Amino acid sequence: MALIHNLGFPRIGAKRELKFAQEAFWKGQSSEAELLDLAKQLRAENWKTQSSLDLVPVGDFSLYDQVLDMSFTLGNLPARVDGLEGSELDNYFRVARGRSANDSGCNCVHAGEMTKWFDTNYHYIVPEVTSETTFSLNADRLLGQLAEARENGVNAKPVIIGPVTYLWLSKEKDGSNRLDLLPALLPVYSQLLEKLADAGAEWVQIDEPALVTELDSDWKHAFETAYHTLKANRPKLLLATYFGTLQENLQLACNLPVAGLHVDAVRAREEVTKVVDWLPPHKVLSVGVINGRNIWKTHLNGVLEWLNPVAEKLGDRLWLAPSCSLLHVPVDLGSEAKLDSDIRSWLAFARQKLAELSVLARAINDGYETVADELAANQAAIDSRARSERVHNPKVKEAVRSISPDLGQRKSPYGERAGKQHTHLNLPLYPTTTIGSFPQTQDIRKTRLAFKKQEISAGDYTAKMKAEIEHAVREQEKLGLDVLVHGEAERNDMVEYFGEQLEGYVFSQFGWVQSYGSRCVKPPILFGDISRPKAMTVDWIKYAQSLTNKPLKGMLTGPVTILNWSFVRDDQPRSESCLQLALAIRQEVQDLEAAGVNIIQIDEAALREGLPLRRLEWQSYLDWAVESFRITANGVRDETQIHTHMCYSEFNDIIESIAHMDADVITIETSRSDMELLDVFEEFEYPNEIGPGVYDIHSPNIPSVEQIVKLMKMAAERIPAQRLWVNPDCGLKTRQWPEVIPALDNMVAAARELREQS
Numbered sequence: 105m106a107l108i109h110n111l112g113f114p115r116i117g118a119k120r121e122l123k124f125a126q127e128a129f130w131k132g133q134s135s136e137a138e139l140l141d142l143a144k145q146l147r148a149e150n151w152k153t154q155s156s157l158d159l160v161p162v163g164d165f166s167l168y169d170q171v172l173d174m175s176f177t178l179g180n181l182p183a184r185v186d187g188l189e190g191s192e193l194d195n196y197f198r199v200a201r202g203r204s205a206n207d208s209g210c211n212c213v214h215a216g217e218m219t220k221w222f223d224t225n226y227h228y229i230v231p232e233v234t235s236e237t238t239f240s241l242n243a244d245r246l247l248g249q250l251a252e253a254r255e256n257g258v259n260a261k262p263v264i265i266g267p268v269t270y271l272w273l274s275k276e277k278d279g280s281n282r283l284d285l286l287p288a289l290l291p292v293y294s295q296l297l298e299k300l301a302d303a304g305a306e307w308v309q310i311d312e313p314a315l316v317t318e319l320d321s322d323w324k325h326a327f328e329t330a331y332h333t334l335k336a337n338r339p340k341l342l343l344a345t346y347f348g349t350l351q352e353n354l355q356l357a358c359n360l361p362v363a364g365l366h367v368d369a370v371r372a373r374e375e376v377t378k379v380v381d382w383l384p385p386h387k388v389l390s391v392g393v394i395n396g397r398n399i400w401k402t403h404l405n406g407v408l409e410w411l412n413p414v415a416e417k418l419g420d421r422l423w424l425a426p427s428c429s430l431l432h433v434p435v436d437l438g439s440e441a442k443l444d445s446d447i448r449s450w451l452a453f454a455r456q457k458l459a460e461l462s463v464l465a466r467a468i469n470d471g472y473e474t475v476a477d478e479l480a481a482n483q484a485a486i487d488s489r490a491r492s493e494r495v496h497n498p499k500v501k502e503a504v505r506s507i508s509p510d511l512g513q514r515k516s517p518y519g520e521r522a523g524k525q526h527t528h529l530n531l532p533l534y535p536t537t538t539i540g541s542f543p544q545t546q547d548i549r550k551t552r553l554a555f556k557k558q559e560i561s562a563g564d565y566t567a568k569m570k571a572e573i574e575h576a577v578r579e580q581e582k583l584g585l586d587v588l589v590h591g592e593a594e595r596n597d598m599v600e601y602f603g604e605q606l607e608g609y610v611f612s613q614f615g616w617v618q619s620y621g622s623r624c625v626k627p628p629i630l631f632g633d634i635s636r637p638k639a640m641t642v643d644w645i646k647y648a649q650s651l652t653n654k655p656l657k658g659m660l661t662g663p664v665t666i667l668n669w670s671f672v673r674d675d676q677p678r679s680e681s682c683l684q685l686a687l688a689i690r691q692e693v694q695d696l697e698a699a700g701v702n703i704i705q706i707d708e709a710a711l712r713e714g715l716p717l718r719r720l721e722w723q724s725y726l727d728w729a730v731e732s733f734r735i736t737a738n739g740v741r742d743e744t745q746i747h748t749h750m751c752y753s754e755f756n757d758i759i760e761s762i763a764h765m766d767a768d769v770i771t772i773e774t775s776r777s778d779m780e781l782l783d784v785f786e787e788f789e790y791p792n793e794i795g796p797g798v799y800d801i802h803s804p805n806i807p808s809v810e811q812i813v814k815l816m817k818m819a820a821e822r823i824p825a826q827r828l829w830v831n832p833d834c835g836l837k838t839r840q841w842p843e844v845i846p847a848l849d850n851m852v853a854a855a856r857e858l859r860e861q862s
């Protein structure tokens with residue numbers, strides 16, 4: 105008999121109930137008791153949804169973040185929240201976001217750093233450690249939820265983050281070695297495991313996704329030490345790995361003294377047989393067969409075909425599960441009444457994925473004939489998607505096949521282009537510009553909503569957006585900026601805006617996925633070959649350019665960013681989808697050029713995020729990602745100036761690829777690092793122009809002229825002034841006009857001062 109279980113369920117609720125409850129609490133509009141009550145309801149609902157499973161995750165629910173939960177469980181809180189008033193929950197939110205409900209003045213602390221959870225778009229709160237860090241157990245949350253689960257009549261399997269991955273995710277605040285904390289950490293894990301056993305947990309899922317990354321010998325050794333210590337404790341441990349292949353860590357993972365191992369059989373399917381061979385005969389193998397990272401139906405017959413021999417070999421030792429926690433997919437396809445019915449029939453969200461799991465288990469345990477109808481319906485959906493003309497567009501496939509190297513090549517090298525561009529554009533030294541967006545005001549949002557609800561006509565909507573564009577242009581002229589933008593008033597989101605106009609994309613209504621805390625994103629669904637039926641931005645940009653004699657920068661989102669912020673196809677490599685996007689955006693670039701736009705910015709905010717977990721795979725990703733950018737950007741005349749923008753500047757390890765993008769100008773976020781992030785550009789002798797951000801747009805603070813001048817002088821120590829631009833760190837859409845005007849005013853004044861001094 106194969107058992108079925110789940111590694112984690114989305115906690116936000118099918119209608120983002122958690123988000124609204126969190127935000128109401130933070131604003132002081134509801135009480136702690138009300139928030140906790142809603143959380144309890146969500147957990148009960150999630151367990152009910154999962155009640156057909158043999159083992160149900162407990163402790164996967166979180167009021168903010170599961171890593172922060174673990175820090176609380178281990179008693180590892182930053183000293184800055186010691187001794188503050190309020191409840192434990194108040195401190196929890198202080199670490200999460202700097203403040204709790206009704207905090208003011210002295211109760212505000214700086215929030216914990218947030219970073220991406222492996223290669224997902226989920227962000228966790230980085231545990232802070234120093235050589236002085238001590239740990240002490242606080243098991244209340246887990247024990248409380250375990251008791252609740254029992255009341256709900258499910259067979260509970262507590263889920264915790266393992267000690268090695270916990271340290272791997274932590275950051276030393278004092279330059280010490282965080283691995284030195286392992287001996288202090290393990291006794292707390294032992295106590296926790298004993299408490300869970302006392303509370304009746306037979307199995308505990310202990311997540312160690314660090315095992316799918318490249319580990320040096322100290323880290324490998326830490327795994328040995330940790331699990332040889334924890335084997336003395338009573339609950340059976342299911343060591344969970346996910347998000348990738350184990351490779352050189354495979355034998356280590358198989359041989360750690362635990363009762364079971366979970367592997368990601370979607371991303372590491374080719375390793376399953378090896379794992380079966382290596383796994384000691386007393387161990388359970390949990391095979392993650394349903395993709396927890398995308399929204400497509402599983403090809404059940406396909407899985408059964410390869411799974412059958414594994415099931416025969418393992419018998420009762422086989423467990424089946426999604427590849428990873430379902431945190432990374434939306435809750436329920438059942439809510440998507442408006443979604444195109446063909447496309448809907450190809451999809452599975454969290455609830456549907458669990459139903460698939462049940463079908464697989466019944467096929468294996470009770471015989472295929474017991475689920476013949478389900479398998480046939482699944483096969484029909486898979487076939488319909490494989491054959492659909494809406495997915496497969498021979499013209500697009502042909503266009504990708506006939507991409508030749510010259511498509512990614514500018515006509516002349518940067519040195520020659522730069523000369524022509526300078527003559528053509530006639531910009532001063534230290535030209536000033538912005539990154540694209542101006543404030544997305546309440547008014548703009550309301551207008552867009554009214555248009556969506558058909559309360560106002562398309563004509564009224566366009567007129568209103570044009571008025572916003574005109575306002576942005578006039579303000580920029582008044583400020584005296586050198587290169588203007590249209591301000592992006594008409595764009596809800598930098599990816600959705602393009603996705604909505606491209607063939608091959610659909611949008612869900614409730615397909616929300618948690619990004620961090622109460623913030624959820626609704627990734628567009630890239631389902632088919634991508635094409636661009638008509639120009640997407642040209643009318644807006646042309647209109648903006650018609651209002652001014654200053655050069656206006658056309659604004660596009662690049663193919664890699666569109667790809668990385670979407671749910672993508674599983675029936676072709678990501679690189680193929682990216683090239684299709686590149687060809688579509690390239691057409692837009694060429695149309696903008698033909699419409700007289702001399703400067704075009706192609707944002708690649710998410711290029712770095714797409715880097716694979718393993719360094720060995722970085723280069724092949726960078727190769728196709730950069731090639732896609734080049735195809736998008738490089739079909740223009742020498743005189744046309746291509747800009748790109750990235751919201752982070754840690755380019756140390758990928759500078760060569762950044763240079764290979766060959767954008768005439770790159771604008772990046774640098775203000776908070778005192779321009780230190782430019783060092784790598786200096787060392788590499790980066791040849792093209794750079795706009796290092798001179799002020800942080802995340803803060804409402806207005807930068808002074810002196811601050812900006814000082815930063816630019818630091819920049820000029822690293823990059824020749826002739827190749828420097830002056831701009832903010834990123835777009836201004838989240839700011840208010842009364843903050844934007846004085847900040848940019850100072851920025852322009854700083855640029856003038858710099859010119860006078862040189």
Ligand code: GLN
Pocket residue numbers: 539540541592598659707709749750751834835836837
């Ligand atoms: N052009 C976009 C803007 O200004 C860029 C946003 C981003 O980099 N995330 O908003």
Ligand code: ZN
Pocket residue numbers: 539709749750751752833834835
């Ligand atoms: Zn940015």
